[in-house]
Amino acid sequence: MDTTANTFPRLLLAHAARQPDAPAVREKDLGIWQTWNWAAVAREVRELACGLASLGFRPGDNLAIVGANRPHLYMAVIAAQSLHGVPVPLYQDAVAGEMVFMLEDAEIDFVIAEDQEQVDKLLECRELLGRATRLRHIVYDDPRGLRNYEQPGLMSYERLIEAGRAHDAAHPDFFAQSVATGDPADVAVILYTSGTTGRPKGVCQTHASFIAAGRGGVETDRLGPGDNIMSYLPMAWVGDHLFSVAQWLVGGFTLNCPESAETVMNDMREIGPSYYFGPPRTFEGLLTAVSIRMEDAAAPKRWLYAKCMALARRVGADILNGAKVGLMDRLLYALGNLLIYGPLRNVLGMSRIRVAYTAGAAIGPDLFRFYRSIGVNLKQFYGQTETCAYVCLQQDGKVKLQTVGSAAPGIELKIADDGEVLVRGVSVLKEYYKRPDATAEVLDAEGYFHTGDAGVLDAEGHLRIIDRAKDVGRMAAAEGAAAGAMFAPNYIENKLKFFPQIKEAVCFGHEREEVCAFINIDYEAVGNWAERRGLPYGGYVDLAGKPEVLALVADCVAKVNADLAAEEGMADTQIARFLVLHKELDPDDDELTRTRKVRRGFIADKYAVLVDALYGHKRDQYVETQVKFEDGRTGVVSATLTIVDAGRFPPMKAAA
Amino acid sequence: MGFFLETLFGGLMVGMLYSLIAIGFVLIYKASGVFNFAQGAMVLFAALAMARFSEWLPAWLGFESLVLANVLAFLLAMVMMIAVAWLIERLALSKLVNQEGISLLMATLGIAYFLDGLGQSLFGNDIYKIDVGMPKEPMMVLESTFQGGLLLSREDLVAAVIAAALVVLLALFFQKTSTGRALRAVADDHQAAQSIGIPLSRIWVIVWSVAGFAALVAGIIWGSKLGVQFSLSLVALKALPVVILGGLTSIPGAIIGGLLIGVGEKLSEIYLGPMLGGGIEIWFAYVLALVFLLVRPQGLFGEKIIDRV
Amino acid sequence: MFYRENGQFKSTYRADQQIFPILQDRVLMLLFLVVAFAVVPAIASDYWFRAILIPFLILSLAALGLNILVGYCGQISLGTGAFMAVGAYAAYNFHVRVDGMPLIVSLLMGGLCATVVGVLFGIPSLRIKGLYLAVATLAAQFFIDWAFLRINWLTNNSASGSVSVAGLSLFGLPVESAAQKYLLCLTLLVLFALMAKNLVRSAIGREWMAMRDMDVAAAVIGIRPVYAKLSAFAVSSFIVGVAGALWGFVHLGTWEPAAFNIDRSFQLLFMVIIGGLGSIMGSFFGAAFIVLLPIVLNQLPGWFGLSISTALSSHLEFMIFGALIVFFLVVEPHGLARLWSTAKEKLRLWPFPY
């Protein structure tokens, strides 16, 4: 593996020289896995870069990249970099209104878009930007439906490549030179943080830091040629950039792009990646699907499944950690592996996984344990856009369910007095694009980055994230008590969200005497449950209001409360009352971030009436809500929500 | 001349038996759209039942009277045929309703095999005679007209009369009785039939029973002529070309078709056979039908088949 | 349960379109062939060869041919026995009249003659369907039976069509012992099965199935009914013809038209129904089932210490066949093959039900 190359374009060329015929990128297209080897990628990047240059793309220009995970778009990233330009990947599901801000902020002139949908959006943005001379060049990858577009500056990917070839022929050494003059300290990418509050900020990361981050991961898990990864997460997300760009180019393994959003599961089953990355909700979704399907299985199968899973819960994780386990259990586990775990991994597409990572939000311990127990080496890491998603890693064999692992190579950790986690080291951001003020807020004099997360370091230096620093609140002191207990909403919400029936949860309790919660049911899971019980329902709102469903949820809440009651200092934060929301919390309604973190404050305001009802000890509450549909239309959903009292438990001194 | 006429009559006799079997086909096809390969098997089954019961009953019940034996045997056999019809409807047809014709056809093949097996394991697989007291000795007619005269077997004449009677009986049944009319309704249009509240299942049981009855009569006549044996169920296959010729949906067609083929067979055997090396009656009927199919698929009396898109 | 398909991705259409796209299946099939070619000949007894294996192989071949016609193209035929007969007698004629004619060529010529006759009797299928066609093919059955009985020229003037062959050899190797015969049949069967599979997954196969499923639509997209149907008859009767030749030459050695009478036709039809219409695999299942059932029926009572007359057991056989036909048509119209593939799906999805 190449250690001298210090910019991404050079890494690419290094691989093209070292392993020209090894597969670099695969995409399922036209029913088979079309493959680019490293040489081909290098060639195409070169042509692409020359093409951009021929359009007048200058060093320092920014290239917006909008679309799903397509090989061409990944190549565009490197192409821009090899011209000393900066790729700016944007969320493809953002609506024009959101996108226009970043296009303007990053002074975008050149865009590479996936298809008609994105092009239409960008043209809309042109309008929104007024006659400002932005977005002069829009290159589209998939020409379908765009044939009769007359707008200026539109160009197909093929045409761009042709132009590139011509330019390359005219200036044979242009590309080589441009790559040669690249500086590791140059900004390699601008990633916009959707940010739980305020408008998005462009995080500038240099080649040096992202390569360091990538290398850290690659070395920790000994990744390299022969490994396969699924690239299915938004390119604009730091996670995908770390895994599908930085680690890809450092490690030189193979990217695999799914055929379409709906086929990801099948494609994953075919590829059987050896290296996998997904945010907790992906793993949650998979597990939900598993439990739903198992519930429909025949009784003997269910029995076997239950038995095997019980065994796995007991010894699976230890076996994976290499801890010592009795021979009998090992034998039984091997049997279970043949009968259940193996097949399960196979249908999940995880048979060949060596390393799987999750991050982006705290993962429910039980969820985490499930995957490890069936032999999927799932690990957590911790980081944020500002740190290339690279702060802590769980090392093989040292995986503790509750922590996100110890400081990654090249990273220093410090816990501030208020519990906030501070980070210094290779992967810390250069700056926020054109936002010195914001940069100053997060980067202090000693060069520590303020993560905004509250956490604790344990004896072995493993970091345990409790919550967002600003979310961590205190309960109002109950009569007689000096101070209220510490209240970590996410912590509780994640416990709730582990139940397949619960999709989202929002807890309130800061400066209040009790904790109350909003719950979102998982439509698919609960719908299934209802159908199996022959419980008729008309759509989401109706289902969410059914007394049977409320009972079901109350049950989950009670379990969580029991859990909390058993945990040091958490007993007082048991959920007193909850209600089941009449609509799904939705990024399009700004209730969630694009990465599906709940915007607690926003929700508290938006549904103030419900919050008051919860604390006002009402029995139910009527509510009306505006909703945005995919096609941009808006409508209103209304319902009368019942408020349910949850079972609570006396605090006990027992281990969780 | 005389010889020709004799052959002709012979042919008519055989043909008449074909018709008897063919009628069974037509009945079932009209009422249930099923092309009943099992008709032959039903004939064999019925004949076996008749033959054996008429032989066993006197032994069991200890009486001599041949007539009584035959009557009882006939009734018993008829009961069995009804039972068979009922079972077929219950176990096969009701479950295969609105499947394509081809799988129904194959189903009846299965039924045929089943009946053959059942019949022989119940009643044995030798050659049995049925003696319903048909006059055996032949008679001479028209000696005056030309010398040598005509040698006719009375038995055949009686058989012809019985057959004719059967046809008339069926005709009456279909024209006069309400069930008969119901059957015709079903034949014309299943939906219509159901809509006027006729339970298809019962209709089918009845039809198959009637077909069973026809089979029984045919079986008896065959049996008393040539004895009852397995080959019967093959001979019965001859009814297929007959209905093709006459048209699947027409009873008169079945009769005329039968006679045509009976006669054709005999004459061709006599006059063409020698040229071709003999034994051509095995296939004559089928090839005739085949040729017919190519020129007039709907047969002599059948309705035209139109494929709609 | 035993499938591990992760990483078996296809990056070419050739790989994606192979007959057994899943590695585990390929391995299984390979093992199976090894056993069939190497192990069985070593261990099987003479009785096994003559009573079970050879009949099974040859009838599988015939069923395979019939399945192409009935299962894939939807044209029923009750004349299969006759087409086998054509194959057998034609091969016989080439064998005895042309001296030095290699065995394999005789067999194939037998197939070709069957093709010609098959197409001839297939012509009515252009005008008529289903039960009408059944009668047309019946005509073929009876006519051909008769022809070999009565037209001496066809049987090289041997009385009542009873002929016999001996001293077979193939490329200099003798085909005398049961094992040798078995290997000959097995090889031919495998080759034909492979070709048949190729056909049904190619353009022509799709034409057949199109005619079967929805002939009007098929015509509208430019499929010629004449070509589709007659080619099905041709291919089908070629394979059946070869099977017939093998039946005569290899299995019987001495035979007369009765060996290919209408019962044979029905038997083969039953095989494809029970085995599975429209499935190559099904032809094997069906043949195996129908070859084994009577043997089992004869043994069964013995195991329980009772004894039944052969007559009775043959009648029981009739009844069981009949009942099974109806059963399968009602319960699983796609026969054993479908049961097999559902089981396989279950295994692939294990532990999930769907």
Place this chain on the structure above:
Amino acid sequence: MRDPASTPRPAAHERPVILDVHNISLSFGGVKALTDISFDVREHEVRAIIGPNGAGKSSMLNCINGVYQPQQGSITFRGQQFRHMNSRQVAEMGVARTFQNLALFKGMSVLDNIMTGRNLKMKSGLLAQAIRFGRAEREEIAHREFVEHIIDFLEIQLHRKTPVGRLPYGLQKRVDLGRALAMEPQVLLLDEPMAGMNVEEKQDMSRFILDVNDEFGTTIVLIEHDMGVVMDISDRVVVLDYGKKIGDGTPHEVRGNPDVIRAYLGTTH
């Protein structure tokens, strides 16, 4: 696929006539299905045939692609006049068709169903296919790739290998369209492509139809009940009632036509 019409499309009336139906009359044993119908279809347009049930719309299509033989009248396709054609010829001339009540090949997968649309273009012989070597295989692969483009176009990748029988109705309609597209038709006859679909499916289908029309420059003749859809996507409309033509013109003109209004008020549409 076929080269797109690179130039922007001229207005309907300027384009040359590709299909001209002249005085067609058709009857089944005395029952008149069509009487003296004439209309023309111009290159690259979307031509709708509407009318109440039993107006003879489907019969009209069946005449055009040779399923029925009209007793009178003639059909001119690209300047060649025909009185009697069989479906094969029509297909060869580049007329494809979808069916009102799904006429898919139930026993086959989505992929195979669409592949059948390519059969007309597959030339390798029986033996070659049996051995599946050289040309036969190359051909299979080439056409498979073509079909994959269609699957991609219709967004049914997920269902590529599923037996069509198992697909929901809306998707089956797409496969039916795909099978027709596989023939690379110049004229595409669509028999109620949206019958029995919900609003969303209808939107998708309209999108596909329009895309086909301007991606591949395919001329489209469609029968549809949903007036809304017809008015949205068609350039010109023919109105039939009881086998007679009672209106012909742009959606706007037709909407104003009193006979048409009567015909529609008269029935339950």
